[in-house]
Amino acid sequence: MATPSSARKGSPVSDSQPLVVHITGARPNFPKAAPVIAALGDYPVTQLLVHTGQHYDEKMSEVFFRQLGLPEPDVNLGVGSGAHGAQTAAIMVGLEELFADRRPDLVVVYGDVNSTVAAAVVAVKMGIPIAHVEAGLRSFDRRMPEEINRLLTDRISDLLLVTSVDAIAHLGHEGAPADSIHFVGNPMIDTLLRHLESLDTEGVAASVGLDTTQPYAVATLHRPGNVDDPADVAELVRAMHAVADQVKVVIPLHPRGRGRLEEAGFMDHDNLSVIDPLGYVEFLGLVKGAAAVVTDSGGVQEETTVMGVPCLTLRPNTERPVTITHGTNQLVQRDTLPGAIADVLAAGRQETWPVPPLWDGHAGPRIAAVLAAHLGLSTSHD
Structure with a gap:
């Protein structure tokens, strides 16, 4: 397994700062993670960015880090492609070693890919709190591997960060504690709006x-x-x-x-x-x-x-x-x-159209505020 070079920093670092580990692995994760990592930098927290390597070629992953302003990953597990079981297992083995070496205070997972559920399973078994960005989405089609990943990840996560009102209802029907659910908007839209013009x-x-x-x-x-x-x-x-x-x-x-x-x-x-x-x-x-x-x-x-x-x-x-x-x-x-x-x-294309609530370019700061509150932090400017 690759080893970390240096941890991603928020404000000035001390050994007492909590460690937040962000797990990315596939193309859809990167535009969701970028605004969260940036916004969390306003808090006294150390951040570690992990790329599992689930998407591993230049056009599917590395170019995203450059274009989105994401820092180079501190850790790249390099698992590559493969059958669902083999890929998920390889990610779990690598993350278990990493979490044992650098004990996180919080693991943040994104979306519904194999890296997401693998990280959540490892974290919960090690007693590490989990935040799931994009929780509560449901197709109700269990033939989709992503649906299984969503269901499992939400069931074991401590913080459920949702992008739409329907996701709140799904989580409520599944028995998620109300105080674990946070309607924050869509961080991927933050990234889109930042680049749109x-x-x-x-x-x-x-x-x-x-x-x-x-x-x-x-x-x-x-x-x-x-x-x-x-x-x-x-x-x-x-x-x-x-x-x-x-x-x-x-x-x-x-x-x-x-x-x-x-x-x-x-x-x-x-x-x-x-x-x-x-x-x-x-x-x-x-x-x-x-x-x-x-x-x-x-x-x-x-x-x-x-x-x-x-x-x-x-x-x-x-x-x-x-x-x-x-x-x-x-x-x-x-x-x-x-x-x-x-x-x-x-x-033809419409001149005006409806956009979902809180898809306004500020989901990253809202997510960072929820994560910081869970960790008992105030902003570095306070």
Whole structure:
């Protein structure tokens, strides 16, 4: 296991300062963690940033640290890819050694990836308090590995930091103590709003061969329900080709499932352009100018909601229903996708749209305040 070089600092450090360990591991974690780490720097606390290496290539992880202003991780476990059990076990082994060596006062986990649940299990078994950022989201579909991760992590976490009102209700129904639930907003939106005005749609579009005088769609597709089963893949190819019959489509294609899609002829359409995964600001720049987004990702539903971009989520359910009730998202199936894209293109983008409560760019400071209160801290300026 990699060993820490130096701990990330808040205000001036002493041995008596509490240690907060942040666990990241996959692309969706990084824009959630960045504003929390920055805001917690206003308190007398030592911070340690751990990257498990669950996403390990340049475009899936390292570029995010540079673009989001995240410091280099103090620890990189380097677990890489693998089956769910093997990957989760490798993370647990590495974190148990780290927590034994540098006993945290609080472990902060983000989202719903394998790194999240692995860290929570290790921490609870060692008697270390856990804060779960993005708690309470539910798809109610236990076929999704992420749903299992969410359920387990929330059940054993001490602080449940939620992004939407529906998440509060879910946690309440599951018996979570009311004083453990904190409605703080969405830290990923903090990161988006920080970069929004500087996004270079024209530049990134030109770099991938798009003419922005013409409408285009962006697609992100990687969920097992779309890319694992050959029959599903065949249906997906037909649906996306029908979309490409109507509008130019650019797809930064996740490594997961790429081989199956290629074998099924996914790329065999002149109006469909497959590119490698993009960095954070490049991807959002592309999305910002899109006529529509087709996705099976969770975070993209949130980002399009804030930017006012029509989002067609190619799934039977979503753990983010607030993006439908207070955003630009709608659920579609493979057979209804071509008709849905036609409707979106005909309607055009709205000039105004609803945004969920507390998605205002200040979730990071609210989360930091909850963490600090749990640790009995005041700001370094007090």
